[in-house]
Amino acid sequence: EVQLVESGGGLVQPGGSLRLSCAASGFTFSSYNMNWVRQTPRRGLEWVSYISSSSSTIYYADSVKGRFTISRDNAKNSLYLQMNSLRDGDTAVYFCTRDWRDWGQGTLVTVSS
Amino acid sequence: EIVLTQSPVTLSLSPGERATLSCRASQSVSSYLAWYQQKPGQAPRLLIYDASNRATGIPARFSGSGFGTDFTLTISSLEPEDFAVYYCQQRSNWPLTFGGGTKVEIK
Numbered sequence: 001e002v003q004l005v006e007s008g009g010g011l012v013q014p015g016g017s018l019r020l021s022c023a024a025s026g027f028t029f030s031s032y033n034m035n036w037v038r039q040t041p042r043r044g045l046e047w048v049s050y051i052s053s054s055s056s057t058i059y060y061a062d063s064v065k066g067r068f069t070i071s072r073d074n075a076k077n078s079l080y081l082q083m084n085s086l087r088d089g090d091t092a093v094y095f096c097t098r099d100w101r102d103w104g105q106g107t108l109v110t111v112s113s
Numbered sequence: 114e115i116v117l118t119q120s121p122v123t124l125s126l127s128p129g130e131r132a133t134l135s136c137r138a139s140q141s142v143s144s145y146l147a148w149y150q151q152k153p154g155q156a157p158r159l160l161i162y163d164a165s166n167r168a169t170g171i172p173a174r175f176s177g178s179g180f181g182t183d184f185t186l187t188i189s190s191l192e193p194e195d196f197a198v199y200y201c202q203q204r205s206n207w208p209l210t211f212g213g214g215t216k217v218e219i220k
Protein backbone atom coordinates (compact mmCIF):
# COMPACT_ATOMS: atom_id res chain seq x y z
CA GLU A 1 0.00 0.00 0.00
CA VAL A 2 1.32 3.40 -0.98
CA GLN A 3 1.79 5.71 2.00
CA LEU A 4 2.93 9.30 2.12
CA VAL A 5 3.30 10.87 5.54
CA GLU A 6 4.12 14.56 5.90
CA SER A 7 5.66 16.02 9.02
CA GLY A 8 7.43 19.15 10.17
CA GLY A 9 4.58 21.63 10.14
CA GLY A 10 3.87 23.97 12.98
CA LEU A 11 3.72 27.58 14.13
CA VAL A 12 6.53 29.85 13.02
CA GLN A 13 7.05 33.61 13.12
CA PRO A 14 7.28 35.66 9.93
CA GLY A 15 10.80 35.47 8.58
CA GLY A 16 11.37 32.09 10.15
CA SER A 17 12.12 28.70 8.64
CA LEU A 18 10.64 25.23 8.62
CA ARG A 19 11.59 21.98 6.96
CA LEU A 20 8.80 19.70 5.86
CA SER A 21 9.37 16.00 5.28
CA CYS A 22 7.35 13.44 3.37
CA ALA A 23 8.10 9.81 4.23
CA ALA A 24 7.19 7.43 1.41
CA SER A 25 6.53 3.71 1.56
CA GLY A 26 4.85 0.98 -0.45
CA PHE A 27 6.46 1.84 -3.78
CA THR A 28 9.85 2.39 -5.41
CA PHE A 29 10.32 6.01 -4.36
CA SER A 30 13.34 6.57 -6.61
CA SER A 31 11.22 5.92 -9.71
CA TYR A 32 8.68 8.67 -9.19
CA ASN A 33 8.52 12.40 -9.64
CA MET A 34 7.10 14.21 -6.63
CA ASN A 35 5.30 17.46 -5.95
CA TRP A 36 4.40 19.69 -3.03
CA VAL A 37 0.98 21.34 -3.08
CA ARG A 38 -0.54 23.67 -0.50
CA GLN A 39 -4.10 24.63 0.31
CA THR A 40 -5.80 27.48 2.07
CA PRO A 41 -9.52 28.22 2.41
CA ARG A 42 -9.05 31.53 0.59
CA ARG A 43 -6.66 30.58 -2.23
CA GLY A 44 -7.67 26.94 -2.67
CA LEU A 45 -5.13 24.49 -4.05
CA GLU A 46 -1.76 25.85 -5.14
CA TRP A 47 1.07 23.87 -6.67
CA VAL A 48 4.33 24.71 -4.87
CA SER A 49 7.20 22.66 -6.27
CA TYR A 50 8.19 19.68 -8.41
CA ILE A 51 11.22 17.40 -8.33
CA SER A 52 12.00 14.66 -10.81
CA SER A 53 12.89 11.15 -9.71
CA SER A 54 16.64 11.77 -9.97
CA SER A 55 16.46 15.38 -8.72
CA SER A 56 17.74 16.56 -12.11
CA THR A 57 14.71 18.75 -12.79
CA ILE A 58 13.16 21.10 -10.25
CA TYR A 59 10.45 23.73 -10.60
CA TYR A 60 8.94 26.23 -8.19
CA ALA A 61 5.89 28.44 -8.12
CA ASP A 62 6.85 32.09 -8.44
CA SER A 63 5.37 32.75 -5.00
CA VAL A 64 8.02 30.59 -3.31
CA LYS A 65 10.98 30.84 -5.70
CA GLY A 66 14.14 31.89 -3.90
CA ARG A 67 12.67 31.07 -0.50
CA PHE A 68 11.76 27.38 -0.69
CA THR A 69 14.00 24.47 -1.68
CA ILE A 70 12.72 21.05 -2.65
CA SER A 71 14.95 18.01 -2.29
CA ARG A 72 14.77 14.27 -1.91
CA ASP A 73 16.81 11.42 -0.50
CA ASN A 74 16.03 8.29 -2.49
CA ALA A 75 18.03 6.14 -0.10
CA LYS A 76 15.77 7.26 2.74
CA ASN A 77 12.55 7.29 0.67
CA SER A 78 11.98 10.87 1.69
CA LEU A 79 10.98 14.17 0.12
CA TYR A 80 11.71 17.53 1.73
CA LEU A 81 10.69 21.15 1.49
CA GLN A 82 12.96 23.68 3.15
CA MET A 83 10.99 26.86 3.69
CA ASN A 84 12.85 30.07 4.54
CA SER A 85 11.77 33.68 4.93
CA LEU A 86 8.26 32.55 5.70
CA ARG A 87 5.39 35.00 5.25
CA ASP A 88 1.81 35.14 6.47
CA GLY A 89 0.72 34.07 2.99
CA ASP A 90 2.59 30.77 3.35
CA THR A 91 0.12 29.66 6.00
CA ALA A 92 -1.50 26.55 4.54
CA VAL A 93 -1.84 22.81 4.69
CA TYR A 94 1.05 21.32 2.71
CA PHE A 95 0.62 18.03 0.85
CA CYS A 96 3.15 15.84 -0.91
CA THR A 97 1.91 13.83 -3.85
CA ARG A 98 3.25 10.99 -5.96
CA ASP A 99 2.28 11.26 -9.57
CA TRP A 100 -0.89 13.11 -8.49
CA ARG A 101 -2.52 9.75 -7.70
CA ASP A 102 -1.36 9.36 -4.13
CA TRP A 103 -1.35 12.12 -1.53
CA GLY A 104 -0.31 12.45 2.06
CA GLN A 105 -2.69 13.66 4.75
CA GLY A 106 -1.09 17.09 4.84
CA THR A 107 0.78 19.08 7.47
CA LEU A 108 -0.32 22.50 8.68
CA VAL A 109 2.08 25.40 8.53
CA THR A 110 1.02 28.54 10.37
CA VAL A 111 3.06 31.71 9.96
CA SER A 112 2.10 34.23 12.61
CA SER A 113 3.61 36.50 15.20
CA GLU B 114 0.35 31.45 -16.00
CA ILE B 115 -2.69 29.56 -17.20
CA VAL B 116 -5.84 30.51 -15.32
CA LEU B 117 -8.54 27.87 -14.88
CA THR B 118 -12.07 29.10 -14.27
CA GLN B 119 -14.57 26.61 -12.89
CA SER B 120 -18.32 27.00 -13.07
CA PRO B 121 -20.64 27.00 -11.38
CA VAL B 122 -19.12 27.77 -8.00
CA THR B 123 -21.88 25.77 -6.31
CA LEU B 124 -24.14 23.13 -7.79
CA SER B 125 -27.19 22.09 -5.77
CA LEU B 126 -28.54 18.72 -6.85
CA SER B 127 -30.33 15.68 -5.48
CA PRO B 128 -29.00 12.13 -5.36
CA GLY B 129 -29.63 10.40 -8.67
CA GLU B 130 -29.37 13.61 -10.69
CA ARG B 131 -26.73 14.31 -13.31
CA ALA B 132 -23.97 16.80 -12.49
CA THR B 133 -22.14 18.76 -15.16
CA LEU B 134 -19.09 20.76 -14.06
CA SER B 135 -17.14 23.10 -16.32
CA CYS B 136 -13.48 24.14 -16.41
CA ARG B 137 -12.25 26.77 -18.85
CA ALA B 138 -8.57 27.51 -19.43
CA SER B 139 -7.19 30.93 -20.33
CA GLN B 140 -5.15 29.29 -23.11
CA SER B 141 -4.97 25.86 -24.63
CA VAL B 142 -3.82 23.04 -22.37
CA SER B 143 -4.31 20.40 -25.06
CA SER B 144 -5.63 17.36 -23.16
CA TYR B 145 -3.45 17.90 -20.08
CA LEU B 146 -6.35 18.47 -17.73
CA ALA B 147 -7.14 16.56 -14.55
CA TRP B 148 -10.09 16.50 -12.16
CA TYR B 149 -10.00 15.91 -8.41
CA GLN B 150 -12.58 15.35 -5.73
CA GLN B 151 -12.00 16.61 -2.21
CA LYS B 152 -14.01 16.04 0.95
CA PRO B 153 -13.54 18.01 4.19
CA GLY B 154 -10.39 17.09 6.05
CA GLN B 155 -9.10 14.90 3.24
CA ALA B 156 -6.51 15.22 0.52
CA PRO B 157 -7.66 15.63 -3.07
CA ARG B 158 -8.45 12.40 -4.90
CA LEU B 159 -7.57 12.05 -8.57
CA LEU B 160 -10.64 11.22 -10.66
CA ILE B 161 -9.72 11.99 -14.27
CA TYR B 162 -6.40 12.60 -16.01
CA ASP B 163 -5.57 13.67 -19.55
CA ALA B 164 -9.09 15.08 -19.85
CA SER B 165 -10.96 11.81 -20.19
CA ASN B 166 -9.11 8.93 -18.53
CA ARG B 167 -10.52 7.63 -15.28
CA ALA B 168 -7.96 6.99 -12.57
CA THR B 169 -7.70 3.55 -11.02
CA GLY B 170 -10.73 2.63 -8.96
CA ILE B 171 -12.89 5.54 -10.06
CA PRO B 172 -16.50 4.53 -10.79
CA ALA B 173 -17.79 4.69 -14.34
CA ARG B 174 -20.37 7.34 -13.40
CA PHE B 175 -17.50 9.84 -13.53
CA SER B 176 -16.49 10.94 -17.01
CA GLY B 177 -14.41 13.74 -18.43
CA SER B 178 -14.37 15.39 -21.83
CA GLY B 179 -12.89 18.34 -23.65
CA PHE B 180 -9.77 19.58 -25.36
CA GLY B 181 -7.94 22.85 -25.64
CA THR B 182 -9.67 25.35 -23.39
CA ASP B 183 -13.06 23.85 -22.49
CA PHE B 184 -13.52 20.81 -20.31
CA THR B 185 -16.38 19.06 -18.59
CA LEU B 186 -16.64 16.62 -15.69
CA THR B 187 -19.90 14.69 -15.69
CA ILE B 188 -21.28 12.59 -12.86
CA SER B 189 -24.06 10.61 -14.50
CA SER B 190 -26.08 9.85 -11.38
CA LEU B 191 -25.06 11.36 -8.07
CA GLU B 192 -24.43 9.02 -5.18
CA PRO B 193 -24.49 10.31 -1.57
CA GLU B 194 -20.70 10.05 -1.39
CA ASP B 195 -20.25 12.29 -4.44
CA PHE B 196 -21.22 15.49 -2.63
CA ALA B 197 -17.88 17.22 -2.35
CA VAL B 198 -15.70 19.90 -3.94
CA TYR B 199 -14.25 19.27 -7.38
CA TYR B 200 -11.12 20.89 -8.79
CA CYS B 201 -9.59 20.91 -12.24
CA GLN B 202 -5.83 21.16 -12.80
CA GLN B 203 -3.76 21.80 -15.89
CA ARG B 204 -0.45 20.03 -16.40
CA SER B 205 0.35 21.54 -19.78
CA ASN B 206 2.54 24.43 -18.67
CA TRP B 207 4.60 25.40 -15.66
CA PRO B 208 3.48 26.64 -13.24
CA LEU B 209 0.84 23.98 -12.83
CA THR B 210 -2.43 25.56 -11.81
CA PHE B 211 -5.75 24.59 -10.27
CA GLY B 212 -9.21 25.96 -10.73
CA GLY B 213 -11.10 27.55 -7.85
CA GLY B 214 -13.37 24.55 -7.37
CA THR B 215 -17.03 23.64 -7.71
CA LYS B 216 -18.93 22.54 -4.64
CA VAL B 217 -21.58 19.91 -5.35
CA GLU B 218 -24.07 20.12 -2.51
CA ILE B 219 -27.24 18.29 -1.63
CA LYS B 220 -30.36 20.14 -2.68
